[in-house]
Amino acid sequence: MKEHLNYAPTPPMGWNSWDCYGATVREDEVKAHADFMADHLLKFGWEYVVVDIQWSEPEAVSTRYNDFFPLHMDEYSRLIPAENRFPSAVDGVGFKALGDYIHAKGLKFGIHIMRGIPRQAVHQNTAIKGTEKRARDIALNNICPWNSDMYGVNVDVPEGQLYYDSLIELYASWGVDFIKVDDIADSKLYHDAHKKEIVAISQAIQKVGRPMILSLSPGPAHLKNGTFFQDHANMWRLTDDFWDHWDALYNMFDRTAEWASFVRPGNWPDCDMLPLGHIGLRAVDGGGGDNWTRFTKDEQYLLMSLWTIFGSPLMFGGTLPDIDDFTLSLLTNESVLQMYREVVERRQVYRDDEWVVWQGYSENDEYVAIFNVSDKDSVVPEEVKKLVEGTALLDLWHGKMFELEDEWEVASHGVLLGKL
Amino acid sequence: MKEHLNYAPTPPMGWNSWDCYGATVREDEVKAHADFMADHLLKFGWEYVVVDIQWSEPEAVSTRYNDFFPLHMDEYSRLIPAENRFPSAVDGVGFKALGDYIHAKGLKFGIHIMRGIPRQAVHQNTAIKGTEKRARDIALNNICPWNSDMYGVNVDVPEGQLYYDSLIELYASWGVDFIKVDDIADSKLYHDAHKKEIVAISQAIQKVGRPMILSLSPGPAHLKNGTFFQDHANMWRLTDDFWDHWDALYNMFDRTAEWASFVRPGNWPDCDMLPLGHIGLRAVDGGGGDNWTRFTKDEQYLLMSLWTIFGSPLMFGGTLPDIDDFTLSLLTNESVLQMYREVVERRQVYRDDEWVVWQGYSENDEYVAIFNVSDKDSVVPEEVKKLVEGTALLDLWHGKMFELEDEWEVASHGVLLGKL
């Protein structure tokens, strides 16, 4: 197995700036979230702090991009942080200082990048590190349809690989532990993964030696590429951006059922971020505005149960400093997190229009999640109940026992997540 | 895990009548193949003798069907063997006598069936065992596009399940050990698996208790149904009918790469039969006529290497009584068969236009298959060779050592299947 797949023996857990701040997060906000995570969440396994898209764009205002605007770039055609937003990036140190701050707290540091080379580099024909060739020589006439920053890189020529190597070296020098590469797992325009560039980035990470999680966006990744993703990445997105409405959540039952066979240590197919708590401060894509999640509490239990029994990475999207007790309880339930860490085999075992059932097996325990996907509170029917191979369930969210002879009521859009 | 998935702890191996006889095989021919298998192949693990399609059709002439012709059927709308072709089926004993013959040799007995209920039953509105309802009441207006025998069964009503139960009971009473259900894994007309009927048949097998392998045809099965197939069947076809030409063989590199994550004990995604040796006696689909396989020897090594390192079932398609030494050697190579039985993890690790590389791991050993898919004999290039994590390979087909410092030549359309 490729070395870098070992960097994620259990699914990554962390916070990402997108759901709150879109393309606009600032250094002080990142630090505030790192502080809270170190103080309250690290002991539960939460450790990655990830700066999402367009940290090179000084004028970013929301989740909408300013097309064709100039970005901060170094002499080798590599994007660097915009200093007006990340003051510690002065004097060409890039994200080194912010990385140090995060590491000092026992946490890990992640960044987002777009596949490719900046278009401004190509049209200015700037230099590439380690070669006489220049930006124009390694660029391809392909684009991301929803962001105008980059062209694709031609990795069929050695200088294309060299460019990606130079990027990963720079990130390693900053202390980056996690790289979320966007416009690569499923191109909305070319309708497939950009596989050659995935291989190039994967190889660059192997070469550089520093443990760095490789996370691929956006989804939906295509199932036919499943074994390819397993060989080259730690995470890959199963959906387009996930926001807080039931249709999107319900759709994840399809995605997770299809991908269950691909979950294993080193490979954690990604259900996307948790749009819970306080979100939308400067992100506008979700449609909910600057507000608390539109999911009901039952839907939040359901979401957390599906993500954890499936084995998705958990990237919290809400604000941390002002998190409320209920949301915090979702992130810190020891029984659920134990299941999450220990399950080695999981599977959707039943589905009809009203009920979905998953089973998960760890070395010592068996878990079952009974999801009520209908629009009314209902009692679990006999044919579903008989899938439970035992006499009682311990409800992991509420600590209550459910005996087989009882009626098991599950709320609409809710879940009974139980341990046998 | 469902009980009946335990019936196939290793991939099933056997002989099937299709590639030789199409829809026309006769009892004496089946017995002759059973005799040979018991005498020469059983000790290598070959054990299933499978009677393929249309054993109810007295006038079957090749792989082409006689549309709308009457079939032999019992009082409960169940097809039974045509006695002119299977004389032991007299007096309503069906395949019981043939099954006994095969079992007496230490072998196992398999049959092919079409999804559904005979159209002749529906238009005559005949009886269903165990209910007052009749054929018309459980039939659906859906068909197989390439065979006119059956209508689909409505398993949303209890009598539909009852009909499938009555079929499986009948087959159990005959001593059937292996059921190949056709027009079900991928409908050429409805472009998906007939999932409800798969579940119904799977449940009928679980109920009846007799170990019976469930094999689903035809392919290509859709990857999105991968976990569904894993839960309900032992084998499912990855391609449409496979015959002896390079394009079809080359295409299997795509299929196997995509499906590798789904191979595990109980679940053996099926690359289809081995059209090797003497085939086409009365089958006309392959296009080669009554003749020896059109694959070169190198292509045959390649085929056997891919099927075995992947973990496909092996169903030999050629005649057995007059098999030649070379073909026999392909079926009886102990080193290859040990790899086949023992590998627990396998993966395509490299692919370009000229080379494909697979790795397989058993508890104690590591295997590598280096396929030359180009049109010329070639030396394995350095970038491929460096994938081999060792200093030498033992060529399993020829018993020769390949040292890392040597040049490794592989024939066009050939393979180096090695153990480290």
Next chain:
Amino acid sequence: MKEHLNYAPTPPMGWNSWDCYGATVREDEVKAHADFMADHLLKFGWEYVVVDIQWSEPEAVSTRYNDFFPLHMDEYSRLIPAENRFPSAVDGVGFKALGDYIHAKGLKFGIHIMRGIPRQAVHQNTAIKGTEKRARDIALNNICPWNSDMYGVNVDVPEGQLYYDSLIELYASWGVDFIKVDDIADSKLYHDAHKKEIVAISQAIQKVGRPMILSLSPGPAHLKNGTFFQDHANMWRLTDDFWDHWDALYNMFDRTAEWASFVRPGNWPDCDMLPLGHIGLRAVDGGGGDNWTRFTKDEQYLLMSLWTIFGSPLMFGGTLPDIDDFTLSLLTNESVLQMYREVVERRQVYRDDEWVVWQGYSENDEYVAIFNVSDKDSVVPEEVKKLVEGTALLDLWHGKMFELEDEWEVASHGVLLGKL
């Protein structure tokens, strides 16, 4: 041009039993509608009385079919009327008597048929007129997915053409003037027109000599077959069954815009029936029950304006004997019907999210239809108004003048249909 395309110099107008009675209409009901049409509508151009699907099925109950039920059939595998529903069909005269009744009123008589040969004929292997071959010899293993009556006919053999010839001869002997063939313009299963059978029926009509309109169902017909339909049929459906809800009506703006170039004498692409007035007496497909159309009055004006300026056939779907004044006014507006008969060139000339504009030209006049497809009453904006090449419009529905300097208000889902 093929002779039979001359049978429809202007778009056909009539009544069809489907929207009221589904598969169940009875002879007395047909006659009552013929009586009303002769008395009140014939002078406006309405002349066809069409008996829709399954007049051979004695037990038909609604728009839902009884799968696999026996149908009335003659000795030559041809379906004939069920006498319990059509008492005049006694003694093997078929629809001759009903046809005579309708003709005596100065009207024309139409019937619906399904593509193909009855499955019951094939499984009983009954005779074909004029040949030794039998039903099994000319049947194909293809079906209609929503009705279980027929198999396709193999017109690549002469006896297949002979069967269709024998059908058309029978209908000519009954005095049929209009044939609506179903499951042929767009197969829901095979995703194309059954072209060979269209050609066969078209040729059979040419041979028989009697003027018979050929109408093909269901839609949506594929545009790529446009010239093919022009060469072989008088009408072909642009949509699946059309019922009384706005989404279906709004969708017709796409269909008509794409097909406008194919409208010409002899060829009248078909927007489907007019589900107006009292419908759903025994038809359940529309979802509205036994009730009055769910279209608002404005939507009805819009519908009639689009159908007429485009040149679609007009087949009224509501009951006639109890028709109300408003609905009757839609069918008998002389100004609109003059436009309908005389326009020789028509075109969608503008479309945005709120407005759609069509223009039509007759030899002497110019017409414009301004459709408000938004959800609010609105004033026609300047950029739309400037498309009108004149200084005033005469509103054809209300007889009112619209001067260019005035504000032109159009109701939501309504229309201003004007003559310059």
Next chain:
Amino acid sequence: MKEHLNYAPTPPMGWNSWDCYGATVREDEVKAHADFMADHLLKFGWEYVVVDIQWSEPEAVSTRYNDFFPLHMDEYSRLIPAENRFPSAVDGVGFKALGDYIHAKGLKFGIHIMRGIPRQAVHQNTAIKGTEKRARDIALNNICPWNSDMYGVNVDVPEGQLYYDSLIELYASWGVDFIKVDDIADSKLYHDAHKKEIVAISQAIQKVGRPMILSLSPGPAHLKNGTFFQDHANMWRLTDDFWDHWDALYNMFDRTAEWASFVRPGNWPDCDMLPLGHIGLRAVDGGGGDNWTRFTKDEQYLLMSLWTIFGSPLMFGGTLPDIDDFTLSLLTNESVLQMYREVVERRQVYRDDEWVVWQGYSENDEYVAIFNVSDKDSVVPEEVKKLVEGTALLDLWHGKMFELEDEWEVASHGVLLGKL
């Protein structure tokens, strides 16, 4: 009807530089072709001289483009001729001088442009004529996938329309009579026409008043846009680039059959250029090199017959100064050209695997083209012959009479183009 559709009462005929020179044609070459056309072809109706793609690119070398290379551009973000290739373009006069040269010969002048605004303008954020807004403000993040010169223009803002107006004004000032707009009729990336930009260009042409033919590339145009194209353009391409091999030619029978109903004065669906005579001097796409057409003489007759009876524009692709007699004879057959100009209704009336038949009607004459699309010389079979509604045909290419009682032999891939 829109004014500019009147600019093409008969299908346009001319010469285009692409098949010979790819993106590289020079002024002297254009003039040499204009000289020949004026001297030898103008009297037969050939009049347009069209400079194809990338006349702004000083370093263009073939039909392959130099990605991201700088182009010649004026102060208002508009591309202008590269002076090293077009010396008369000095002092900012653009193509005015070349246009004058061509007009002086009685010919008309055409140019090729790409949809959109130069990417170099957007990344330099240059000026737009008549507004304070700049290139970045009107550009869209969409591209042509096979050429890296341009971004799309946002015509939803007035300044986008203004930019297209400024382009057309410039071309009018140069005396341009014909504009071939590329990457617009069918985007290979977005899989539809760029309709908004087509409307914008169409409107700009109407505004400017100068008669300019609007030709849209590349194909295959989608049939669903047929009426849209009829309303906005004079020509639109039915295929991707057409070169000299039989498969491409055979495919045109599908295209022309589907589009026949859209041919009419002002609208000439475009079968693409005639790759006849000496082609490929510096164009490499066709694959034939610098050589004479790979079509056989029979195939050339067939091609010319299909293009003319269908009514496609004729744009000759070969060199003119060294044209041979046979090729010249294809362009100057008076009988064929009369048919071409006069036919008002045309139609494919028959097709099987060996024969295709078209009929065309002018006011006074009837034409028939019998194409032998099989691989052997054959005699026209009776069922095809009976489509000819007369007793004899005059073969337009060879002036020979074909009597109905004779055997009509047609060469493989050849044609009998006859007048009744």
